[in-house]
Amino acid sequence: MAHTIDRDTVQDLLANHRAQLVEVLPLEEYEWAHLPGAAHLPLKGLDEESATWLDASRPVIVYCHDRMCDMSPRAARRLERIGFDRVLDYAEGKMDWISAGLPFEGHAVLVAQAVRRDPVIAYLDDRADEVAERIIDDPAGLAVVVDRDRVVQGVIGPDELKGVPPGATAEHAMRFGVTTVRLSEDMEPLVRRMDRAKIHQMVVTLPDGRLVGLFVLDAVRSPESEPDQG
Secondary structure, X not given: OOEEOOHHHHHHHHHHOOOEEEEOOOHHHHHHOEOOOOEEOOHHHOOOOOOOOOOOOOOEEEEOOOOOOOHHXXXXXXXXXXXXXXXXXXXXXXXXXXXXXXXXXOOOOEHHHOOEOOOEEEEOOOEHHHHHHHHOOOOOOOEEEEOOOOEXXXXXXXXXXXXXXXXXXXXXXXXXXXXXXXXXXXXXXXXXXXXXXXXXXXXXXXXXXXEEEEEEHHHHOOHHXXXXXX
């Protein structure tokens, strides 16, 4: 059984062990987005002949879309059967890579390419009135409330500040349970969803809940993408 590895191990193997990186998804998905320098060897065409360009003396890292995709473990088993003895499966796949904010190649247009990384940040114990002062001049008019590990806890905007008693903390004033998106989110359908819901910004987080920034609709919308008012 091929050894399963995580993102950090992938980076180490690429940097220090001359590993070969191979995406095994179909061509359309590879062209949409793939890890930098990854070769394309689709599972459907994986055999002894198509694998001849791989160097059997170096580690081979295979990956597909995400943890739910079974193509990379199947490809790893096939390569082992062909005769490769150092095959590693990056089971979390390219969505894990892109969600972590790491670079990718391809024509995908993702939140990662348009995230605002300098939002107003408030900590749970900050005074709400001080937070209000910080968001007055900010274009988003919003503060993201985080804990000391930068894990998102809520947001504070004008509505949350109404009626807040003097001396209240950000934790007391914030709105809980805010919807977040990942860096790997496809931008076009997200913009459509935000338009329908009349939402102007979304909090962007890493998969572990840590804050990355804000995706602000007005900053990415072109005149052609404005909703039809007719």
